[in-house]
Ligand SMILES: Nc1ncnc2c1ncn2[C@@H]1O[C@H](COP(=O)(O)OP(=O)(O)OP(=O)(O)O)[C@@H](O)[C@H]1O
């Protein structure tokens with residue numbers, strides 16, 4: 001694998017019965033970059049992330065993370081990753097602080113890590129409240145705090161701004177943007193909205209029906225769109241027409 | 255390597271997850287309820303027991319253990335359900351599974367907690383038997399050893415039930431399903447013929463046995479086979495974990 005890429009997948013595939021959720025995916029995620037992972041509902045973003053975390057077993061294909069290969073080095077890989085998949089996952093009967101404390105002990109981080117993560121996500125004030133009594137956005141922040149705990153070298157964030165207020169969205173965006181510089185961190189962040197990730201990401205991967213339509217920088221995307229005769233004056237338009245074109249091609253294939 | 259310390263610490267971490275779940279009150283209350291059984295039984299019809307010949311513990315156990323054991327099994331069922339309900343209720347288990355830990359660690363941690371928690375009701379019940387004996391029977395030679403041996407034996411006999419129930423709860427995202435299945439199994443197992451050796455070893459049925467029903471050798475075999483069953487359920491959990499990952 002290339003030295004530059006911290007995450008690389010080779011023909012990563014996941015099928016459920018006869019339905020293919022992710023098909024021959026080849027991702028290249030550069031060390032120290034923010035990678036925006038885009039696609040409409042059901043494209044396979046969460047499934048891909050679950051495979052990277054070992055929560056779902058790939059049907060075929062393989063991947064390397066930080067020069068370690070799955071499944072041989074599963075535990076070593078997980079030690080390098082902070083994650084937040086789909087909905088926040090926590091223990092509702094515990095307070096926000098107690099939740100993070102459990103994670104801290106498993107990850108064997110210094111005591112200060114919890115206060116640090118609470119501060120970073122703006123939960124310090126609510127740390128003594130039971131997590132099931134948190135508001136939607138606060139749960140989301142708790143999930144993020146769990147992912148950010150101890151500043152892991154790789155962060156996997158699945159729609160991290162879901163359910164946040166505009167100020168929260170802005171905060172998280174700024175935070176994600178600053179992570180590579182501050183903590184030498186690589187971030188894989190998924191979203192439905194191209195304009196949203198455009199503000200955070202260096203590279204983009206666009207997924208539709210489990211297949212990678214495009215991978216590269218924003219400039220490369222604009223060039224690709226221009227060559228294909230798609231609109232480029234508006235990113236939303238570009239994204240939509242790219243998906244639409246693929247859906248039409250797909251219809252012809254079937 | 256620093257990661258190796260985690261499996262060892264797992265039971266301690268698991269106890270932290272039990273705050274505000276009612277797990278400890280349940281075991282305390284269950285133990286007290288079990289302790290009431292021999293006391294009430296003796297208080298109501300003391301003569302029919304004190305008139306019997308033989309070891310007092312034996313008389314007390316024969317008269318009360320069926321009900322006490324059933325209460326203990328119920329407690330184990332509830333305990334296992336609570337242990338996994340905290341994981342599934344707000345999807346904490348997804349986070350747990352994406353941490354650098356061996357997949358079986360979670361199960362083993364919970365099994366350790368459940369086994370240790372069973373000591374609480376068993377000790378309260380033993381204490382109650384001891385008090386009943388002191389109060390209603392005159393002969394009290396060699397009480398301590400008999401009681402401790404019985405306690406250890408009953409704890410080991412509860413372990414297959416604990417492992418089986420935890421395995422079941424780990425498969426059910428919805429606590430009511432595992433609880434319902436557990437309750438059905440408790441009633442089903444109490445209806446099985448008590449004499450057969452195969453039944454005596456089954457999870458949910460084994461805790462009804464008493465130490466004095468067996469010779470020393472047989473009792474040791476029982477314990478060994480029960481521990482074997484626990485290993486079997488651990489292996490089953492491991493296999494289930496691999497299968498589940500293919501479908502999730
Ligand atoms: N356990 C499962 N069994 C069967 N199909 C599944 C399973 N998990 C996911 N799928 C299917 O795989 C496809 C991809 O799902 P995935 O959750 O990865 O989409 P997504 O890109 O994250 O979508 P969204 O933007 O809505 O979160 C969907 O069609 C989904 O129904």
Ligand SMILES: [Mg+2]
Pocket residue numbers: 045046047086158
């Ligand atoms: Mg998703």
